[in-house]
Amino acid sequence: MEYKQKKGSSSVVIILMLLAIGGIGYGIYSYTQKQAVLRQERREQQRLAQEQATRALEEKYRREEEERQAREEERRRIREEEAQQSRKRDEERRAQINQDRQVREDAQRHSQAEQAVQAAQAPPVVESQFIGNRNSKVFHKPTCRTLPTPNNRVALGSRAEAERGGFRPCKNCRP
Numbered sequence: 001m002e003y004k005q006k007k008g009s010s011s012v013v014i015i016l017m018l019l020a021i022g023g024i025g026y027g028i029y030s031y032t033q034k035q036a037v038l039r040q041e042r043r044e045q046q047r048l049a050q051e052q053a054t055r056a057l058e059e060k061y062r063r064e065e066e067e068r069q070a071r072e073e074e075r076r077r078i079r080e081e082e083a084q085q086s087r088k089r090d091e092e093r094r095a096q097i098n099q100d101r102q103v104r105e106d107a108q109r110h111s112q113a114e115q116a117v118q119a120a121q122a123p124p125v126v127e128s129q130f131i132g133n134r135n136s137k138v139f140h141k142p143t144c145r146t147l148p149t150p151n152n153r154v155a156l157g158s159r160a161e162a163e164r165g166g167f168r169p170c171k172n173c174r175p
Contacts, residue, residue: 118150128155130175132167144173 132139132155133148139162140147147153156162159175169175 128157130156130159130162132156132162132165137167138170139167139175140170141173141175144170144175146170146172 128142130139131142131144131147131153134152134154135148139156139159154165156165156167159169162169162175
């Protein structure tokens, strides 16, 4: 087949080709511009995502630090309460010890006072050879381990005096 060129058609073809090439060039330029813009937008999105992730991590670390500080504060408060309770228990123990000591001292003073009263009320101890028991009517040597209480004692000068008074001899010391 033979291609016949018409007059003036070659310049149209050339113009069309240039337009096509220009259009392609513009298309390529336009495409590369769009790609550059897309890359720039992606970078911006990545930067924003990274900033957001950084802020989220910082927020997470801040919350964790606040929680750690709150736990530490709670532990410190508990230690202070325990120390305060311990001091209170120690004070109560000291007060109880002082109160017990005071009761013992009072009891000891009372006992000494009672002994003084009993000694004042007891009949005078007379040096004698034998000591008789008013209730049981038994007489003992002064060294006997079963002597009567001071208010039940009777001083006896001799064995004969004891027997005349109705006393019998002790079976332990055998006077």
